Amino acid sequence: MTLIRWVLVALIAAASWIISASLISKLFVRVKQERAISVKGYAERGVRADAGTFTVTVGARGETQAAALELLNQRRNRVADALRSRGFASNEIRLLTPSIRKILRKDTQGRDTNEIEYFDLYQNITVESPSVERIYEAALDLPNLMSEGVDLTISAPEFLITKLDETKRELLALATEDGYQRALVMARNSGGRVGELVSAQQGVFQITTPLSTETSSWGMYDTSTIEKTAKVVVTLEYAILPGAAAP
Numbered sequence: 001m002t003l004i005r006w007v008l009v010a011l012i013a014a015a016s017w018i019i020s021a022s023l024i025s026k027l028f029v030r031v032k033q034e035r036a037i038s039v040k041g042y043a044e045r046g047v048r049a050d051a052g053t054f055t056v057t058v059g060a061r062g063e064t065q066a067a068a069l070e071l072l073n074q075r076r077n078r079v080a081d082a083l084r085s086r087g088f089a090s091n092e093i094r095l096l097t098p099s100i101r102k103i104l105r106k107d108t109q110g111r112d113t114n115e116i117e118y119f120d121l122y123q124n125i126t127v128e129s130p131s132v133e134r135i136y137e138a139a140l141d142l143p144n145l146m147s148e149g150v151d152l153t154i155s156a157p158e159f160l161i162t163k164l165d166e167t168k169r170e171l172l173a174l175a176t177e178d179g180y181q182r183a184l185v186m187a188r189n190s191g192g193r194v195g196e197l198v199s200a201q202q203g204v205f206q207i208t209t210p211l212s213t214e215t216s217s218w219g220m221y222d223t224s225t226i227e228k229t230a231k232v233v234v235t236l237e238y239a240i241l242p243g244a245a246a247p
Helices: 003-033 065-085 132-148 164-189
Strands: 035-049 053-062 093-095 098-108 112-129 153-156 159-160 192-202 206-208 229-241
Touching: 003 098, 035 164, 035 192, 053 065, 053 132, 065 093, 065 112, 065 132, 065 153, 112 132, 132 159, 164 192, 164 229
Parallel strands: none
Antiparallel strands: 035 229, 053 112, 053 153, 053 159, 093 112, 098 112, 192 229, 206 229
């Protein structure tokens, strides 16, 4: 290789090194200037259920299907009357289709025969109302009908929040503001200032009983109490700019 070629190769290599160094330097400066800070914002507030529901299952047994149905109707009407006497409107009481079960007689060896021994009928009555106090009291009082011979079981009442989306939006706003305030404190203590929001991630909502510390990675929705606590966490990432923010 001639001297001229060696000189050209050396010049090209030097130029390449200078360009590469310049690019690396610019990238380092950009990365250093475009720092970001990640913070979590938290918010919680007390909420009150505005709707409640429970189900009463009425049962009856008879040697014939007609006899069982007649007894079921009597008991169902007694439960419906008791509900209306407690202030529930007709549109808050929903009767579902009865179910029937045929019980076969067994032989001396305990095996089923083709002969029907009796019929069991069951009917669900669903109660839904915005009066959560009435739901709560009725679920406690209705078992007293068993002293009259009414065969019934009552599900645990559920208390719900119908405006849940509105509650979520309010909590998200509070949690975002909380996260921003945390970012301000951290940026100020590090000699920087908060820039634009880079990313935001919403955590799951937790609706728990009051004073509960229970959480779940997929969220919770307590339905056992009228009074509840709604909670949410958000993860925010802000750009941190050089220079302290103005006081």
